Amino acid sequence: MRLLLVEDDPLLGDGLATGLSLAGYRVEWMKDGEAALRALRSDSFDLVVLDLGLPKVDGLQILKQVRESGDQTPILILTARDALESRLAGLDGGADDYLTKPFDLDELTARLRAIYRRRIGESTPQQQYRDIVLNPAARTITQAGTPVVLTRHEFSILELLFGSIGRVVTKAHLEESLYGWDEGAESNTIEVHIHHLRKKLGKSLIQTVRGVGYQLPALTED
Numbered sequence: 001m002r003l004l005l006v007e008d009d010p011l012l013g014d015g016l017a018t019g020l021s022l023a024g025y026r027v028e029w030m031k032d033g034e035a036a037l038r039a040l041r042s043d044s045f046d047l048v049v050l051d052l053g054l055p056k057v058d059g060l061q062i063l064k065q066v067r068e069s070g071d072q073t074p075i076l077i078l079t080a081r082d083a084l085e086s087r088l089a090g091l092d093g094g095a096d097d098y099l100t101k102p103f104d105l106d107e108l109t110a111r112l113r114a115i116y117r118r119r120i121g122e123s124t125p126q127q128q129y130r131d132i133v134l135n136p137a138a139r140t141i142t143q144a145g146t147p148v149v150l151t152r153h154e155f156s157i158l159e160l161l162f163g164s165i166g167r168v169v170t171k172a173h174l175e176e177s178l179y180g181w182d183e184g185a186e187s188n189t190i191e192v193h194i195h196h197l198r199k200k201l202g203k204s205l206i207q208t209v210r211g212v213g214y215q216l217p218a219l220t221e222d
Helices: 010-022 033-042 059-068 084-092 105-123 152-162 171-179 189-201
Strands: 002-006 026-030 047-050 075-079 097-100 127-129 132-135 140-143 146-148 207-209 213-215
Touching: 002 010, 002 033, 010 026, 010 105, 026 033, 033 059, 047 059, 047 105, 059 075, 059 084, 075 105, 097 105, 132 152, 152 171, 152 189, 171 189, 171 213
Parallel strands: 002 026, 002 047, 047 075, 075 097
Antiparallel strands: 127 132, 132 140, 140 146, 207 213
């Protein structure tokens, strides 16, 4: 799950990036508002942790621009501003939750899980392809009604392919979605995950487009 961390304090940002990575998130850390806006405009994230007191562009301005653009990515505001007015401004501006510094990392991750479940449960219903049903909110897979256990990375790959049925998802996009911009994967990592998915769900499920990537072929009507 990709998370954009926007925090200008180097010590706190480094600690958060490390802690959230250990909690299973693929963290991209931006240290000012302009960099955060560029990232949000050019890429997609599952969650955003947003400080308010940022250089170049204030966090509330980022929130305003993101929501006005129609982007509904779940956003948790994390800030030292504890005045009621600041909390209300953030929530009224479209933030999903608000946590003040100092904070507990376990509480932060619990709140992130909660806002992600709420948002994805509202916007993304179950998806079906052939006899496979993918539940994004519960992060579960069934095939012909039988649960199939996938690793976190296997599920993420399948979810990306489900979102692009009939279209090729490039290997580079899969690597970036799984491992982020700075954490490089071994050259054959995606192939290994695809191999495991085929073993669990059937060899014919995922089609390789040589030299480009992978796809779930479009279903044809009889």
